[in-house]
Amino acid sequence: MSRFRTQRLPMVALIGTLAAGPALSQSSWEQFKDTLSRNAGIDFEFTYAPVIQASPDRDWESTANHELDFIGSWTPANGSGVLQWWALNILDYSSLSTSAFSNTLGIISDPNDGDLGGDRSFSGLALLWWQQELAGGVRLNFGKLGLAELVGKNRYAHDGRSDFFNTVVTGDVVAGYNVQDSGLGVFAELRRPEWYVSGFVADGSAEDNWIDFDSPGDGVWQYAAELGLTPEIAGLGPGNYRFTVSGIDAIETGNGTRQNGWGYGVSADQDIGANHAVFARFSRSASQMTEYLQALAAGYVYKAPFGRVDDRIGLAAWQVESEDASLRREKGLEAYWSVQVSDTTSITPDLQIILDPAKDRSRSSVTVLGLRLRVVF
Numbered sequence: 001m002s003r004f005r006t007q008r009l010p011m012v013a014l015i016g017t018l019a020a021g022p023a024l025s026q027s028s029w030e031q032f033k034d035t036l037s038r039n040a041g042i043d044f045e046f047t048y049a050p051v052i053q054a055s056p057d058r059d060w061e062s063t064a065n066h067e068l069d070f071i072g073s074w075t076p077a078n079g080s081g082v083l084q085w086w087a088l089n090i091l092d093y094s095s096l097s098t099s100a101f102s103n104t105l106g107i108i109s110d111p112n113d114g115d116l117g118g119d120r121s122f123s124g125l126a127l128l129w130w131q132q133e134l135a136g137g138v139r140l141n142f143g144k145l146g147l148a149e150l151v152g153k154n155r156y157a158h159d160g161r162s163d164f165f166n167t168v169v170t171g172d173v174v175a176g177y178n179v180q181d182s183g184l185g186v187f188a189e190l191r192r193p194e195w196y197v198s199g200f201v202a203d204g205s206a207e208d209n210w211i212d213f214d215s216p217g218d219g220v221w222q223y224a225a226e227l228g229l230t231p232e233i234a235g236l237g238p239g240n241y242r243f244t245v246s247g248i249d250a251i252e253t254g255n256g257t258r259q260n261g262w263g264y265g266v267s268a269d270q271d272i273g274a275n276h277a278v279f280a281r282f283s284r285s286a287s288q289m290t291e292y293l294q295a296l297a298a299g300y301v302y303k304a305p306f307g308r309v310d311d312r313i314g315l316a317a318w319q320v321e322s323e324d325a326s327l328r329r330e331k332g333l334e335a336y337w338s339v340q341v342s343d344t345t346s347i348t349p350d351l352q353i354i355l356d357p358a359k360d361r362s363r364s365s366v367t368v369l370g371l372r373l374r375v376v377f
Helices: 002-023 026-040 098-105
Strands: 042-055 061-074 082-092 121-134 138-144 184-192 195-203 221-229 237-252 258-272 276-287 292-302 312-322 330-340 345-355 365-376
Antiparallel strands (some): 042 061, 042 365, 061 082, 121 138, 221 237, 258 276, 312 330
């Protein structure tokens, strides 16, 4: 218990300070950003989002990290296209990384998206691409591609720093593009009012912290194709229904051999009136891409609880199965409430209950309590 208290106190102080700070000079800051947008075509934002989680079932063992994002775009005066970027820093605050925390709990569904493995911090580019709109509803992106931002998305379960925490809910953990470092590549999309088709080919062996011009010569590629339906359903509202097939060349499997992997997934979200929505994800590996064989998640989002139009309450359930047949099929439940405390700041308490921990047959469940701050400026 003392270990958790030692870590928790400075984290609580940090959260309180950052929650109050951005409001001090918000007006002049927004004026500066607006002037930069109008005069130079540059738009950007910073997002700071620390997370702390602990389990009462493991003597309050805990993990904590932050993600600092710098996301922006530059649009030339002639409007010929747009340069977009996303730089980020992830930093571990605790002695247990996310993966080490998961191992301590005996689970395979990581309770947050900040895993750094053996590293204590990471700084680099998640994406840097030029986006070009062509005639006939065609869009091209080329450069360092952030692949999870192009396919397999979900409006209500996509970002572990703004909606759900657990990685099985927020992304396609089965697919290689969600975990493998992305490199140089090309993405194309053809969009119509109620459907689209898209796909990418990208370097699959790039260094993740910058633009790797050498690794395309390795001949290791990632690729995906997606068909999406985007209907407006009378009485409900907009929906998105996506079917994705993805693959990666020459991955390393657990026994040290190398093979080509591929699989498929479905991601759907549907509004139910103005204030409610449901979503679902399913993915399965046909030939191993990651440590996961299959994953299923579904949930509900209340978009204006108790009249608070900027708050969100989310409920989700999931089931995930490892490629390792000796591990149990793991299940879980998650509930969060994102409370908007100011124009720039939200605080989100989170509860996860993981049933049948895959690596620990001695337990029927593990509980994880979490707290996240999100400041956008």
